[in-house]
Amino acid sequence: MTYRRRWATLGTMAWTTPRLDPDRSRRRLQILAELAGARAVRQRERPQRARSAQLRQLIAIRRRVTG
Template sequence: MAWTTPPQLDPERSRRRLQLLAELAGARAVQQRQRPRRARGEHLRQLIATRRRVAG
């Protein structure tokens, strides 16, 4: 199968695509910052569950 260059997008579509990619990158950055907090919370929930099992 021969490689072909992709068709050129119109300027408005290119602008919207770049904007969407930038928003997606921003959302990923926020998610990365929140992940450690979520992991800590999950770890605490596991410890509490373990303690309840042992004490119960």
């Protein structure tokens, strides 16, 4: 008796995406919406912080381009 092992290849595997249950998807979307809302409130309450962050980003980009 010989032992033969068959190796699966990518061609034989079925590529499927796992489906989330509807309640989990709804909760996930709700959490993401709440996070986006909280981020927007923070940026509205602290516009100076947002402006300084943009300025730092622009300075960093300029340094990369010229340096």
